[in-house]
Amino acid sequence: MKRFYTLAIVLFALSASTVLSQDTPSQDSVSGEIRNYMVVPGDKIEGKVMGEDQFSFLAYVDENGNFTVPFDEEPIAAKCRTEMDLRAEVTKRVAKYVRNPMVSVYVSARRKPQPVTVSGEVRNPGGVELRREARLLELIAFSGGVNEDAGGTVRLIRPQPPTCADPEDQAEWLKESENGTEIPSRMYSLSGIRSGVNESNPVVLPGDIIVVEKASPVYINGEITNPNGVYIKEGGLSLTQALAMAGGVRAKAKIKDVKIYRKRADSPERDVISANLELIKEKKEKDPMLEPYDIVDIGTKKKSVGAILLEAVLGGARSGALSLATGGANRVLY
Template sequence: MKRLAMWMMAAFFALTAGVAGAADVLLGAGDVLKISVYGSPDLGLETRVSEAGEITFPLVGAVPIGGLSVAAAEKKIGNLLEGGGFLRKAQVNIIVTSLQSQQVSVLGQVNRPGRYPLEGKRSLMDVLAMAGGFTADAGDTINLIRKRDGKTSKEIIDIIEMVRAGSLERDVDLTGNDVIYVERTPRFYIYGEVQRPGTFRLERGMTVLQALSVGGGLTQRGTERSMRIKRRDAAGKLETIEAKHDDLLQTDDVVYVRESLF
């Protein structure tokens, strides 16, 4: 419940941060535009921005608009119509009917994974909210994968800690083709003389004693004085550790509760 409340708070911050208008969209290859010119219905058309970032417009020919905002593209086409002597005062209107160039991918443990358009300025939390938030199996961290100047980078962001600390400077603005991957929650395993052996969510700072509680406690034959942790080291080798109550568990630890000898 605490984790759910934290996610709801994060979504609230995202949705109340303000949404930019369509005029802030930067146009790019693949975008489909519906263009009209006031008083000149014969100049209206629907077209797609080419891979070179251009459209072909009546009377003026090829117009490079890739990287421009909608407002800037409207002004550019208007200036070309006026500069060519075709219209005295050109009032151009552009509606983006399909935004293909500015999309981000949201994958992993979210309720609605997929590709989402960046219709204006969108932050990480905005897009996570658009994807329906975390599933019950989601962990607290996300991977943000970005490509800039031909180089790919990966940043791990702890969403829950970001909200707890109010560090919203990590709620970065996204650009087209960014990838958000929400990790699956870390798990631990417990078996032996416990009431509910199985696989469970590993909470932050979880101790062996807390893990025992999650497993329903001891059976009549179990003992807290004889527990072991099976854990793989950095090289992947399995090691067995005599467990103490306050030992902290790690991802994929296996806790074995042995039977009392008396």
């Protein structure tokens, strides 16, 4: 099921038409937008040689990752190389004709990158076109932040490996894919993302999909004021918190034996956990933390022997009174 859910998210991202773009920079500033930017097919490369205008050139990187210059027949490999790398290569070729050439080579226009899609429980879901390096926290904030239905987790999906991906890093992504899905993804906690630590707040790449997960439900029924579902938000949810959110237990509630039915991994069966609310209140028992899709059942407490006898006596008295009131023919007083 999760695999189909992930695929659906990817299809939505690919078909999304709403794009939230940051300010568009001038083409002359492209080279400085991303430090150590690696050239990809479709990029526009410009080169100049000081005092030697005949060696100036403008070229586009072809689909094979190469470009050519008018003064040399041999193509120059550009894919996944930096401007510094290309400047060194072009300088070597110009040096065949000019002594100690002063060469500048820069990317004057980048191929339009795929937008990052931010979806799920954010205030302004949509696409964001990256014009510089950005991390997960910044993109969530750029999309208005999380809404009140957000849980505590964020999924980062990478449908396609970046053009210049580090093979070792990509292998790690593949290892962490869930349920055998072919679309690598990683899970991050909101609290970790907000901490700003790089390991929990990764750099997001063009084409990535960010999904802020909805809070998971917990179901409460039985002797409770408002039997319903409540949601586990960031930070978790304890049993007593959930019961308070549902209005509290009724007077007839069996508070010494509250049952929590918990899903087993890869099994339709559920484990049963018992909790004593009295002991929890007295801090003699730990308040259990609930997990997604737990079912909390508040039973009805059994009546004591005294209560049963009292009901029997009161019931008999009521029955006798009713019999006296209705039994036999009424006498008439004239």
